[in-house]
Amino acid sequence: MSSTEPERHHAMAVNRRIVLAARPHGEPKPGDLRLEEVPVPQPGPGEVLLRTKWLSLDPYMRGRMSDAKSYAASVEIGAPITAETVGEVVASNNPDFKVGELLTAFAGWQDYFVTDGKGSRRVDPQAAPPSTALGILGMxxxxxxxxxxxxxxxxxxxxxxxxxxxxxxxxxxxxxxxxxxxxxxxxxxxxxxxxxxxxxxxxxxxxxxxxxxxxxxxxxxxxxxxxxxxxxxxxxxxxxxxxxxxxxxxxxxxxxxxxxxxxxxxxxxxxxxxxxxxxxxxxxxxxxxxxxxFAAQAEEFRREVGGWLKEGRVRYREDVVDGLEKAPEAFIGMLKGRNFGKLVVRVAP
Amino acid sequence: MSSTEPERHHAMAVNRRIVLAARPHGEPKPGDLRLEEVPVPQPGPGEVLLRTKWLSLDPYMRGRMSDAKSYAASVEIGAPITAETVGEVVASNNPDFKVGELLTAFAGWQDYFVTDGKGSRRVDPQAAPPSTALGILGMxxxxxxxxxxxxxxxxxxxxxxxxxxxxxxxxxxxxxxxxxxxxxxxxxxxxxxxxxxxxxxxxxxxxxxxxxxxxxxxxxxxxxxxxxxxxxxxxxxxxxxxxxxxxxxxxxxxxxxxxxxxxxxxxxxxxxxxxxxxxxxxxxxxxxxxxxxFAAQAEEFRREVGGWLKEGRVRYREDVVDGLEKAPEAFIGMLKGRNFGKLVVRVAP
CATH class of the missing domain: 3.40.50.720 (NAD(P)-binding Rossmann-like Domain)
Known part of the structure; x- marks a missing residue:
């Protein structure tokens, strides 16, 4: 099985993740979020292991940190903060996904994530920079x-x-x-x-x-x-x-x-x-x-905005932060308007 | 000219009207509205004289008594309060309208009104009681x-x-x-x-x-x-x-x-x-x-709801007040929810 080698390769590695330590009261404080290290999860049958390359930081995440009723479930205490990511397949037990491919996923604020690929989309690095899948061509x-x-x-x-x-x-x-x-x-x-x-x-x-x-x-x-x-x-x-x-x-x-x-x-x-x-x-x-x-309009959106982007009719700007450990500070700053452009974290090169 | 006789007939009559004496502060008080008597207006060329039979009282009129910016102009001090009415043509210089016909009009709170008939609609007393033109089949x-x-x-x-x-x-x-x-x-x-x-x-x-x-x-x-x-x-x-x-x-x-x-x-x-x-x-x-x-849907509305009414699939209830002079008290009561059903004033038999 082609996936055996990379699986083994990552088995001993560490998965850094940032979890909700306490529900913020008002503005989130650094202590509300905690960086911890856990073993890299192993993909089961039909699953793949993704290594996060790009992590999206968005204002809606503040809502997920609260337990107020909303359209989405809250992040539980001790769980990684919700986020969409672009990750590279580093081990695959699913014939639909090959090692080296890039996939979107809701991996959360962490280095590694196991998924069966449902709800993921392939990201073509030739068509546009992969981080745009989290920005102008993403949510x-x-x-x-x-x-x-x-x-x-x-x-x-x-x-x-x-x-x-x-x-x-x-x-x-x-x-x-x-x-x-x-x-x-x-x-x-x-x-x-x-x-x-x-x-x-x-x-x-x-x-x-x-x-x-x-x-x-x-x-x-x-x-x-x-x-x-x-x-x-x-x-x-x-x-x-x-x-x-x-x-x-x-x-x-x-x-x-x-x-x-x-x-x-x-x-x-x-x-x-x-x-x-x-x-x-x-x-x-x-x-x-x-x-x-408006999920039914996803294809139409990607076709139309993707076209405008290629033709230079729409532009975008990114605010890139390097390193998962910088995510909490960048997120807190975003809620104060400190970012300039789409805030993304480059988690791995 | 067939209209000469009725014109003469009404020329000496009195037009009672209720005008805005003062802009209400909060709940309208009887003194904010004043009953006055003026000569009956005379229809000019192309115009008709309507004698009000039914006067509609509706909550929106409270807004017209204020000078706050809204979607419609305020009633001016000294002018009759706005209202839609069903009136009988009692004199006509317009070949489109015959004496004895019933027309809707925005005559306001008064006995007589001159109009060229624009914006009026004919009311067929055989199809439904004329007051329904101000209620279930009206605005x-x-x-x-x-x-x-x-x-x-x-x-x-x-x-x-x-x-x-x-x-x-x-x-x-x-x-x-x-x-x-x-x-x-x-x-x-x-x-x-x-x-x-x-x-x-x-x-x-x-x-x-x-x-x-x-x-x-x-x-x-x-x-x-x-x-x-x-x-x-x-x-x-x-x-x-x-x-x-x-x-x-x-x-x-x-x-x-x-x-x-x-x-x-x-x-x-x-x-x-x-x-x-x-x-x-x-x-x-x-x-x-x-x-x-939704003015463009008026015909569709009258066809569909008129049909339901004929078939007995929808019903209505009226709260009838007799006499124009009772309109202020009835209106003030309506703002307190004292009416039961569509509030209309029978101005003339």
């Missing part, structure tokens, strides 16, 4: 594509606003909005990210949410109001967007990163009735989604 | 039909909850939900209205929002959760509905009658972030609408 890209097109439905001439706009979801939202003939306005933290949006990605305007006159600057950037607001962040950005919404505006709700670390219900006044009144008088359409709600 | 019926079918999209086996369920919109929402194979749960004020929903309209359950255990009773009435919540009221009812919503629930927002009289932003905590979090985790779809957004 973040598909989140942007499906949420914007199914719920946001931008029309030519409309104004599309997206927050966290230099991130992997937001940057594609704005670029697709442009491809559909809409005006794209990005919100990002700091002048470098804003410059990147307008100068490199072709956004029509970019607004720095850290600027003291943020709300006024957003209003100036949207002289015709807002028709689509792709919600990634909540909080003060949502507050500034609300008065600018046009009648019949659509709000795909993809994330609320500003609220993920909240530990208390914010003080009053209660803005919920005012929001509902605005929903009524402006005929707003607010809809939450996660990418898996 | 409230079409509001129920279009909001439920375009946004709520109830599927067989799902649970549809509607508040103000014995009113003209809510009662048809529940009956259409039943026709689509869904479970219909109505919320109404008091045991008589609740009994009416289950015993006369065929709702599966009815819950009294005045009962001290309202939230628990609603939960018991919805053992499979809530898939569609047709929002007419807001406030405490919405509060009780929220935890029962299923993933992918749809919330057509048609009205917020509990909030129409609010004068201050309610105290904290701020529930808006929690609502947005629920939108995300449950993938809720919240959408405001008014009936005119």
């Amino acid at each position: 973040p890209g598909m989140t942007a594509y499906t949420g914007l097109l199914n719920i946001g439905k931008p029309k030519a001439g409309e104004t599309v606003v997206v927050a966290a706009a230099s991130g992997p979801v937001g940057s594609l939202v704005g670029q697709i909005a442009k491809l559909k003939g809409a005006r794209a306005v990005g919100i990002a933290g700091g002048p470098d990210k804003c410059r990147y949006l307008t100068e490199e990605l072709g956004f029509d305007a970019a607004v720095d949410h850290r600027a003291p006159d943020f709300a006024e600057a957003l209003a100036r950037a949207c002289p015709q109001g807002i028709d689509v607001y792709f919600e990634n962040v909540g909080g003060a950005v949502f507050e500034a967007v609300l008065p600018l919404l046009n009648d019949f505006a659509r709000i795909p709700v993809c994330g609320l990163v500003s609220a993920y670390n909240l530990t208390e219900v914010p003080p009053g006044p209660d803005q919920r009735p005012a929001l509902m009144r605005m929903v009524l008088t402006k005929r707003l359409h607010i809809q939450g989604f996660i990418v898996w709600d | 409230p019926g079409m509001t129920a039909y279009t909001g439920l079918l375009n946004i709520g999209k109830p599927k067989a086996g799902e649970t549809v909850v509607v508040a103000a369920a014995s009113g003209p919109v809510g009662s048809l929402v529940g009956q259409i939900a039943k026709l689509k194979g869904a479970r219909a749960v109505g919320i109404a004020g008091g045991p008589d209205k609740c009994r009416y929903l289950t015993e006369e309209l065929g709702f599966d359950a009815a819950v009294d929002h005045r009962a001290p255990d309202f939230a628990e009773a609603l939960a018991r009435a919805c053992p499979q959760g809530i898939d569609v919540y047709f929002e007419n009221v807001g406030g405490a009812v919405f509060e009780a509905v929220l935890p029962l919503l299923n993933d992918f629930a749809r919330i057509p927002v048609c009205g917020l009658v509990s909030a129409y009289n609010l004068t201050e932003v309610p105290p904290g905590p701020d529930q808006r972030p929690a609502l947005m979090r629920m939108v995300l985790t449950k993938r809720l779809h919240i959408q405001g609408f008014i009936v005119w957004d």
Whole structure:
């Protein structure tokens, strides 16, 4: 059996993994996550052993660290943090997968992972850099594509606003909005990210949410109001967007990163009735989604965005961190907006 | 000219009308509305004079009395309150309309109205009682039909909850939900209205929002959760509905009658972030609408609901008030849920 040698090779190796030590209260602290070393797992019949090369860090992982009810199960205490990865097959007991191939998997924050390959997809390193399978051609890209097109439905001439706009979801939202003939306005933290949006990605305007006159600057950037607001962040950005919404505006709700670390219900006044009144008088359409709600569109997404990428019509940026042990710090920084581009960890060369 | 005689007949008559004397602060008070007498207007070329027979009273009118920005212009101080009416043509300078015909019109709270007939529709008193043109076959019926079918999209086996369920919109929402194979749960004020929903309209359950255990009773009435919540009221009812919503629930927002009289932003905590979090985790779809957004479906609505009405598959109830001078009191009572069925004023026999 061809897999015997690599299996043996890894049998004595160590699997480093980062597990949930304690449920974070508010902002995760380094002590909430623990690096530990365990034996490399062995693939059983029909299974393969993957060595993680690329690990994706995404805001949704903060939710998995909580035990609040959500659309997905929480990470259990002592278990590795959830994450999608690109790994190399280093041992295979499954004729469908050969040693040396690259596969996506939900391996979590660890070096090695055993899978039967269900739900994995082959990554062709010739077609695009493998890490893009975690970014523009992966879950973040598909989140942007499906949420914007199914719920946001931008029309030519409309104004599309997206927050966290230099991130992997937001940057594609704005670029697709442009491809559909809409005006794209990005919100990002700091002048470098804003410059990147307008100068490199072709956004029509970019607004720095850290600027003291943020709300006024957003209003100036949207002289015709807002028709689509792709919600990634909540909080003060949502507050500034609300008065600018046009009648019949659509709000795909993809994330609320500003609220993920909240530990208390914010003080009053209660803005919920005012929001509902605005929903009524402006005929707003607010809809939450996660990418898996549109799983049936995965092929279409990869074909269309893959095509745009090849043709140079969409671009992406990665923020690469080297070494699994750096994942916790990078993740905590991401929740504060410290990354610039899709945050990925290069776990193995 | 055949119209000369009736014109002369009414020229000396008096037009009673109820005008906005002052913008209500909170709940409208009798002094905010004023009955006055003015000369009957005379139809010009191409116009007709309508004598109001039926006047519709609807919650949206509270909004028109405010000067807050909304989807429709406010009533000006000194002008008659907006309302749809059924009136009889008593003088006509328009060959399309004959004396004696009944027309819908936005005549407002008054005895007489001059119109060129644009936007009016002929009411056939043989087909259904003329007042139904203001209820189940009019704007409230079409509001129920279009909001439920375009946004709520109830599927067989799902649970549809509607508040103000014995009113003209809510009662048809529940009956259409039943026709689509869904479970219909109505919320109404008091045991008589609740009994009416289950015993006369065929709702599966009815819950009294005045009962001290309202939230628990609603939960018991919805053992499979809530898939569609047709929002007419807001406030405490919405509060009780929220935890029962299923993933992918749809919330057509048609009205917020509990909030129409609010004068201050309610105290904290701020529930808006929690609502947005629920939108995300449950993938809720919240959408405001008014009936005119679906104006293109008017013919389809009248054909389909008119057919159901003839076949006895849907029913309605009216709360008739006699005399224009009773309109203010009836309207103020309606905002407190004192009417039982579609509230209409019989202005002339």
